Amino acid sequence: MRNWSGSDLKLRLTLRVAAVATLCFAVISGYFLFDSDRSVRARITAVADIAARTLELQQNKIQWLNNPHTEFPDLDSVAASVMAPGLCLAFRSNGSEISQRFCGGAQTDTAAPPPLAFAALYRRLFDPGREAVRPVVARGHAIGEAVVWVDPAVLTAEAWHDAGRLMAVLMIALPLLCALVYAALSRALRPTRLIRDGLERIAAGDLAARLPPFDLAELSAIGDVFNQLAERLAAALSDRNALTQKLILVQDEERRHLARELHDEFGQSLAAIRALAASARLTAIQDCPPLLAECDGIARTATDMMETLRGALFRLRPPDVDELGLAASLEGLIAGWNGRSRGQPGFEITLSGSFARLPASVSANLYRIVQEALTNAAKHAGATRVVLRLEMREAPSGGDSEIALAIDDDGRPGDPHGDLQVKSGMGLLGMRERVAALGGRLSFEAGQLHGASLRVVVPVAAGAEAAAVERAA
Known part of the structure; x- marks a missing residue:
């Protein structure tokens, strides 16, 4: 079964409308077929009544004139007035023998005959060859029956012809209806794009x-x-x-x-x-x-x-970042790590832009984030090279500047201590809290083969709010 979980809402609603419309057409077609069959039944019943009364009058006339040589039954007058394509009119005596019969020929139609499946279904539902029988009575005794029926092949062909016209209407109307419904739904559901964007x-x-x-x-x-x-x-x-x-x-x-x-x-x-x-x-x-x-x-x-x-x-x-500045403090931090590690691992720093006018809260938090990240890389990841990049840049959306911090190392992949400390330990949690307090974004990615990357972006304007909180505290 096809999975509709990701399908378009407009398409699904349109298909449902098409299914309902098809069902309605099918119901209407069935109603017309039943109404046509009822009309045929009423017509042949009326013809049978007329034929029976006509034959009774003929028999009464013969008896009144006392002329046994008069032809009986005579259905010519009845057939001339009621005969239709496929209609059969007959007189059947008490001995169940057909004395006289008239059948109208089928209409000449160049259309293809109805499909066998439709013909079988129609005959099963309506029994088109059923007869309408009326007794012919003379002097209180039944002398025979007036029998009227319609050729089943003619009725089946007419039903298929009517159903074909309805199907043609359906084939034309349904695509047009679907197109109109889809267009209306597209217009009505256009605001959902705004909701998704939001x-x-x-x-x-x-x-x-x-x-x-x-x-x-x-x-x-x-x-x-x-x-x-x-x-x-x-x-x-x-x-x-x-x-x-x-x-x-x-x-x-x-x-x-x-x-x-x-x-x-x-x-x-x-x-x-x-x-x-x-x-x-x-x-x-x-x-x-x-x-x-x-x-x-x-x-x-x-x-x-x-x-x-x-x-x-x-x-x-740590050293007073307010007095030394963020850039000098980080350079001192890198120099201290290089001195203690003696080149294993080696620490590098690249600064881009001016950091002289940063709010104190931003500088202190960034220093703590770098300090925690370098500790994780040096002690837990087994890295041989750690690169720190700090950049002051314009925000992509315009407006205030932002600080972009990147720390990359070539530590071992899947190191149990490193994974525990960096991914789920308090170190990363503390960094996330600090970045969130500054209104920034933090992302951490571990490489498939080796190394890990930490990215932090902090808007400079957030420092004013953090400074206000610090003064309030």
Whole structure:
């Protein structure tokens, strides 16, 4: 069975109208055939009545004149007045013998004979050879019967001729009706294109899409509901972005607080351990030389812990982007990664445009996004080369500028740690939240053979709103 799930609505409605019209034509054709059969039955019954009365008069005349040599039955007078093509008139005596019969010849018709299927169906439904019989009575006794019938072949041919004319009308009227219905539906359903375009704009993130009022009440109701949903969705998204921005601010503040605590408490403790290890080493040189190795081990361990602490503090509390600017901060971040990784992997950065006048919220969030993406690529994807590109450009639709961020790496395909961290981990979720708070778009694609690509586009105008939220918080 053909699947109509993706078919055109106009075509489906037109086909249904065509089916209904065909059914109506079939019903009308059947009605005409039944009415024609009823008319034929009434006509041959009337002819049988006339023939019976005429024969009774003839018999009464013979008996009144007492002339047995008068010809009986005499159907010439009746046949002359009622005879029609295919009509048969006869007198049948009580002995079931036909005494006299007249049959009209069939009309000369050059049309093709009816199909055998139609002829069989017509004979099954109407029994066209059925006779109309009326008794002929003389002196209170039946002396015979007047019998009238119509040749079945003639009736079948006439029925096929009438049905053929209706079929010809159907063949002409049905395509015209379908064309008119399709044109009317196309005009009536033209607003559905606007509805589809509006839905596509909403799906693409354009929450300012609205539908105009329509003439049809049903479509107008759909447009009103669509506009209400778009307004509520825009309001909900605005509230969500504001809440997300506040949460990000709280998160950043908590990170700064944690960094201060680690620096003030843990950092001083590590410095004290190193100082005590150095003092113990001086004492061991004079009093207990075998303890020198342990003192040196304590000092190395404290130094390693301090290096780890510095890396953690750098991630928790990055350099002041407001003072250095986004471009300088990112260049410093790349230089720091290259210094710590010693070229494995290698980090590259390309900047295009001016980023000096970016709002503080946009710069800070973009820095955090880059920081999280580089960490994923370096620690989880097993990449050997990571390329960062940041571009200030005009928006394709015109208006305000936008920032396009692209990060590509050549990491291993299907890496379990990388997939878990990047696709479903908190890293990508945090990046999405930051981009959503700025009113931007984020996409992530993993290559079939190797590598992954992160794309972020943020409108610069969104920074003003984020800054307002930050001041309100």
